Amino acid sequence: MAKIKGFKGIRPVIELASKIAALPYDVMDSDEARERVVGNKYSFLHVDKAEIDLDKDIDIHDKRVYEKARDNLKEMIDKKYFIQDKSDCLYIYRQIMDGRAQTGLVFCASIDDYIDNVIKKHEFTREEKEQDRINHVDYCNANTGPIFLTYREDEIISAVINAWSNREPEYDFYAEDGIRHITWVIDNPIIVREIVELFKGIKYMYIADGHHRTASAAKVGLMRREKNPDYTGEEEFNYFLAVAFPDKDLMVMDYNRVVKDLNGHSKYEFLERVSEKFNIEKCKNNDGFKPTEKHTFGMCIKGEWYKISAKEGSFNENDPIKRLDVSILQENILTPILGIEDVRKSERIDFIGGIRGIKEINKRIDKDMQVGFSMYPTDISDIMAVADIGKVMPPKSTWFEPKLRSGLFIHHL
Template identity: 65%
Template sequence: MAIIKPFRGIRPIKELADKIAALPYDVMDSDEAREMVKDNPYSFLHVDKAEIDLPKDIDPYDDRVYDKAKENLDSMIKNRFYIEDEKPNYYIYRQVMKGRSQVGLVGCASIDDYTNNIIKKHELTREDKEIDRINHVYKCEAHTGPIFLTYRENKDISNIINEWIKREPIYDFKSEDEVCHTVWIVDDENTVIKINELFKSVEYLYIADGHHRSASAVKVGHIKRAEKEDYTGEEEFNYFLSISYPDSELEVLDYNRTVKDLNGLSREEFLNKVSEIFVVTESNEPVKPKEKHTFGMYLEKQWYLLEAKEGIFNPEDPVDQLDVSILQNNLLRPILGIDDPRKSKRIKFIGGIRGLKELERRADTDMKVSFSMYATTTDDIMDIADSGKIMPPKSTWFEPKPRSGLFIHKF
């Protein structure tokens, strides 16, 4: 049984919502963030990446950065860029990108559900990235970026959401990337109670995106428990900000690869080795795979369709049958020498949102060969999490990404 609870949201005044809402902190570096905010003093990046308001040579993990984040957040609240709702509510957040809608319920999830694996994970986390967010959350005493959760659809919850979004929204704007953002506040007490009860029939929640943020929020919760010996479990630090989407609302995009060189092989030697593992067919047009276990490959201005031969993976193993695993285990590692894609400097990952042209551009300039992938599915994510296994790195890419700064959960 999953616990999702309402909270007293701290949220932008309507006039500033579009200016405050910012992309997640981890999709850009500090220089890119500085460029994004140069004409926007309201951007939430002043909180999420506070180093942009300090000297350029400062370490992003310096304590002064977290102090600045708290200072900026407190200032935005003090200057009434934000309001705080008087009672706990839920919020509905809809994004529309290129005609496709993604609707989720904003609330708070339980750190105990995370610890007890009611909230399931499919990705490993890095300690340095966890420490960064632990410091940020602890110093700000707030969760500022919602964790992206999914669950197997519950029709009763979906019906409530679908009825509620017929009402007047509190925010409705288009961001600079042409994504439309609309928010409704669910402030009817009976509806809030009904949603609470319905989530008790949701067996598991799954982290779609935000493993580092969720792990950090949980660790901060445990730190706060240690500081408050008489904690009851009801304190706000026992919960973290989340957006829960039914699996029917999500679309996982492809996460493509491009590699620097052919590992000392000639073009012919490389193609011969690939042909031992895959059926290789030349294509007169760019290849965007249309089914599992097929791949596009772009090499020296020529596209190829690769089809995995029988017997090179275990179809009963939820990880081994993933296309990212098939490519890694049968081509990237044994042929191109990419043993650890998380650490290798010879491979780059390109979100499917960039399109096939970007794969061509990279292979024609600073890289050598590119691979287009068939997207991992939400079912794949859930199956792997249910089996207690871990997905290979860079397996999923979600768009649109929920904006930070629209909802703040103070504890």
């Protein structure tokens, strides 16, 4: 049973929403963030990546970075770039990319649901990345970017959300990447209570993106509980900012791989080894091959493209993890042939999000790689199946687009 609640959202004044809204902190480095804010003093990157307003020599995990984030957020609120709703509200957040819409509900989720695995995980987290966001949330005393959740669609919840979204939106703008962002404020307390009650019928929610931010938000909540032993459980620090989309709305994009060398094999030897577990078909042109079904891959070797299909017996269709294409590639090519045991640590492999297209694989092959693989996207049902058995997805399995914008909703602790 999922426990959600409304909150008094801190959000941009209408005329500044498009200027404030920014891509998440973890999709760019500091230098790129500095470039993005040129001429835009309103960008929320001044909060989420506050190092851009400090000397470049300062470490991004220095205490001064978190202090600057806190100060920048306070200044933006004091200057009335933001307003705060006077009652607990829920919010609808719709994104439209290439004609495809995904519509989510913005709310506060319970840290206990995360701890008790009502909100399920499918990735490991790293302590140093958690600590960065713990510091950021703690210093800012706020969740500044929503966690990206999903759930198995509930028709009644969808009907209520769709009915409200027939009203005039609060924000409606196109970001610089062409993605449209539309939001509505659900400020009717009766509708808020109805949706909160309906979510009690949702057995599980799943983290689609934002595992480190979720873990960090929960740990900040636990820290606050230690400082307030008489807490009731209803304080704001017991909750974190989230937006949940029904599973049918989401599209997972491919997450492709490129490798620097053939691990000592000649091209002929490599193809011979691959043919043991895959059917190989040379493509008629070398522009690229984008798989259209599971268990098929595009493979580019030194500029030549092949379609490869996993042979029967090369994977276990009954195992939620081993049947994933990322696992099939890892266990049949990357590890035994190319000698890459751990893709998280190897410097011989790199990853290309599907948003960058097949052309990026060709570009890397021309530049610094010898072999590339185009993948069929992981399905959202596969992510849920892995999370349901308490396991984690292989590294670099999913790439979600569009990315949620930070700065549209802030939850004060």
